[in-house]
Amino acid sequence: MEKKMKFFVDTANIDEIRELNDLGLIDGVTTNPSLILKSGRNISEVTKDICSLVKGPVSAEVTAMDYDNMMRETNHLAKIAENICIKLPLTFDGLRACKVLTEKGHKTNMTLCFTANQALLAAKAGATFVSPFIGRLDDIDLNGMELIAEIRTIFDNYDFRTEILAASIRTVNHVKEAALIGADVVTVPAATLKQLVKHPLTDKGLEIFLADWAKTGQKIG
Numbered sequence: 001m002e003k004k005m006k007f008f009v010d011t012a013n014i015d016e017i018r019e020l021n022d023l024g025l026i027d028g029v030t031t032n033p034s035l036i037l038k039s040g041r042n043i044s045e046v047t048k049d050i051c052s053l054v055k056g057p058v059s060a061e062v063t064a065m066d067y068d069n070m071m072r073e074t075n076h077l078a079k080i081a082e083n084i085c086i087k088l089p090l091t092f093d094g095l096r097a098c099k100v101l102t103e104k105g106h107k108t109n110m111t112l113c114f115t116a117n118q119a120l121l122a123a124k125a126g127a128t129f130v131s132p133f134i135g136r137l138d139d140i141d142l143n144g145m146e147l148i149a150e151i152r153t154i155f156d157n158y159d160f161r162t163e164i165l166a167a168s169i170r171t172v173n174h175v176k177e178a179a180l181i182g183a184d185v186v187t188v189p190a191a192t193l194k195q196l197v198k199h200p201l202t203d204k205g206l207e208i209f210l211a212d213w214a215k216t217g218q219k220i221g
């Protein structure tokens, strides 16, 4: 597997996606029903717009709970664009759909993963990505990062190709810790992604350099 950490943006807001995509920072996008609600737009329309902006995988989530309807919804979502990644819940119906869709050549993202065993099942079903939810585990006083580490060990033990997509990222520290553990992908809200570049000493250092530069009276070029 290519050793490159990917950054996905976790939003269905076109303006946020465009801004980060223009910076060249985005390898893909994840959406979910709550993010579609927040966008205030129709799922097919907004997903089509996102797919036309971003080349990498764009996760669009099914809302059906049973296999037949998951497959029906997938037929609709997959037609939106080539780079659609079908997001399925970590249930037996979701795993069954994942296996069939993988065999048909679709990209899949098994979502709402909260245990290493769920991730193991996703890998056995051939998922392209599995999404462990770090923040929501932290919310209930469990350790989301510990889960990422467990899944990394298990996948490396057996050379599973499913990529670990660290989701429910809430802080810049989550991004750093996921990278240290070796998550393949982090999906991050736009505001948190933009925070990654920030440090008060960077701002202060720039201020000092610019003031000293002005005193030299020089210009470059």
Ligand code: E4P
Pocket: 010, 030, 031, 032, 111, 131, 133, 135, 136, 167, 168, 169, 187
């Ligand atoms: C992405 O795939 C997930 O749906 C998302 O990261 C969940 O984040 P939240 O727990 O902040 O809602």
